[in-house]
Amino acid sequence: MGRGVLAPSPHKHPSIDGRAVAPLTERDGLGAATPHRKASAVTSTNTVVRPVSTKRSTPRWAPTARRLTPYAFLSPTVIVMLVLMLIPVIMVIGYSFMDNVITNKNPVFVGIDNYVEVLSDPVFRTATGNTLFFTLVSVAAHLLLGLGFAMLLNSPLVGNVTKALFRVVYILPWLFTVAIIAVLWRLMLNPNGVINYILISLGLTDKGIEWLSSPDTALLAVTFINIWAGYSFYMVTLLAGLQGVPADLYEAARVDGASAFQRFWNVTLPQLKPIIISMSVLDIIWTSQQFALIWMTTGGGPVNVTEMLSTYTYKLAFSRYEFSVASASAVLILLLTMVLAFFYVRHQKARD
Amino acid sequence: MTTFAQKQTSAVRTTPDGARRSPAQKPRRRPKERLAKVVIILLLLTGAAFAAFPILWMASSSFKPNTEIFAYPPQLITSTFSFDAYITILTDPTKVRFFINSYVVSLAVTALTLLVAILASYAFSRYEFKGKRPINMIIVSIQAVPPITLLIPFFGLMVVLGLYNTYQGLILTYLVFTLPYAIIMMTGYFNTLPKELDEAARMDGAGPLTVLWRILVPISIPGIVSVGVYTFMIAWNEYLFALTLTRTEDMRTVPIGIQLLMGQNSYEWNEMMAMSILGCIPVLILFLFFQRYFIGGMTAGAVKS
Helix, strand or coil: CCCCCCCCCHHHCCCCCCCCCCCHHHHCCCCCCCHHHHHHHHHCCCCCCCCCCHHHCCCCCCHHHHHHHHHHHHHHHHHHHHHHHHHHHHHHHHHHCECCCCCCCCCCECCCHHHHHHHCCHHHHHHHHHHHHHHHHHHHHHHHHHHHHHHHHCCCCCCHHHHHHHHHHHHHHHHCCHHHHHHHHHHHCCCCCHHHHHHHHCCCCCCCCCCCCCCCCHHHHHHHHHHHHHHHHHHHHHHHHHHCCCHHHHHHHHHCCCCHHHHHHHHHHHHHHHHHHHHHHHHHHHHHCCCHHHHHHCCCCCCCCCCCHHHHHHHHHHCCCCHHHHHHHHHHHHHHHHHHHHHHHHHHHHHC | CHHHHHHHHHHHHCCHHHHHCCCCCHHHHHHHHHHHHHHHHHHHHHHHHHHHHHHHHHHHHHCCCHHHCCCCCCCCCCCCCCCHHHHHHHCCHHHHHHHHHHHHHHHHHHHHHHHHHHHHHHHHHHCCCCCHHHHHHHHHHHCCCCHHHHHHHHHHHHHHHCCCCCHHHHHHHHHHHHHHHHHHHHHHHHHCCCHHHHHHHHHCCCCHHHHHHHHHHHHCHHHHHHHHHHHHHHHHHCCHHHHHHCCCHHHCCHHHHHHHHHHCCCCCHHHHHHHHHHHHHHHHHHHHHCHHHHHHHHHHCCCCC
């Protein structure tokens, strides 16, 4: 799926649309604060959602019924999450300790055999290395391109209509599903395709390169496609961040005689740092899980040079029907992701 | 020379933050600013070529006959311009079925996600209850669970439940990926609405459901549109589960349909490109109409005020 937003905990971030929102406690507006009200406002500054005050309860509502109301509202969510998230995660962990499940009617417990098999498979190690390369290069390039485009679009020297137009154009790649992106770039990167034509015309190469089927270039080619497909997210978010940098910070820097580069380095970057870190962690999580792009361009080939952890696991399960070994691999991927998610959540907490 | 002067004045006039600069600095900066503007426009154009050329090429290829896809030298618009590829796709019941499937699944996922998420967000936004923080934490962290980890148990589960190769199976699956995000965004939106609104209604004796549907939902339409658009897009674009949890051609969605065109005997590039164009139209239309909401959805996660 990959394009959801792993957003920080909602009741701590009362903003949507990137707009700042005054804490609701400020809006009580019921005249002068009594000592009691003041105390309640202080305790609830963190949790913007203020508890339904028992002091103001409507007598109509029986206390037990009121206590159960939020659970009733949450029950559909909890049921969906239990059945479709908790149970599957337990299932996959269970599978990973059994012999061949799904294909075998009576699977037997085999301990950590499947993990040993996965970890000692050289292809798994290749896939880990490829995933690392693919992820780190993509994330770094996304960040650089996203920041560059965002700064261009934030320039005061260009008219607003022009900027709005360019912004739409720059967001376009993000609107296309990975399946479309994959076939599109297969067409463009074809040995007789338009990219090779341009390169030959510029004299950069003398014959068409098999970008996606040559072992030397396949990994670079899929990484490039992923860079093209993903920078928009950074651009849009960083643009919102840039517009939030207080103008007087730049003014102060200018008064101090800071050059444009110094202003960027000492004002812009520190202001954007929290956003950059959040987005990079999110992007690392998403990119390391990329499946469709690889599957539809190279399928992990040639000779495993573009094999990723996701395609490796998929092949184990649905090409070789080794569901147990695939489950072990899937659990390992889950563990890696959980480590990243842990850092993300900790970073979000630190920002509060 | 006149154009030169005009450019200069317009550059000054269209500078939004011009007011911030002290008048003494302005004249000295002007020639530098003009150069900077030219450089910025050139960079913007380069960026636009990088972003848009592949998409232009896709559109152009969809209007070519398949034999001219790799014609030398390549041309953006050929004399053989035709809608044949589109006609082939739109008159083939199998391919039309891909689109119907995608619409059915995506619309159902969007409706269900909104319904369930609005209920949950109301609880998160307006109630304090035991277990609120842990449940919230779980919802946030669920989004990091890799789809590939869930794929194998989902496959087993859907076969056992008899939902393999059905709409219901896909719809339920997508809910897992859209709900956490939708709840987080929706709660954020409800939190921006003053509590006095629903408290006043409650004083008049309205129950919580009435407050939610009659008071909160109508004024939350922008937030709901934002979540809905994003949910639709996730469902419309999903690939991995659509590939694994459906088997027959009549259950495939558009992303899988595009891949199916690629497999068989020869590559029908023009048809693939036409199908891609048709396949991105719903998202493109949503984007153009709801751009602000889209961007709101994109930035909600990482930007903090």
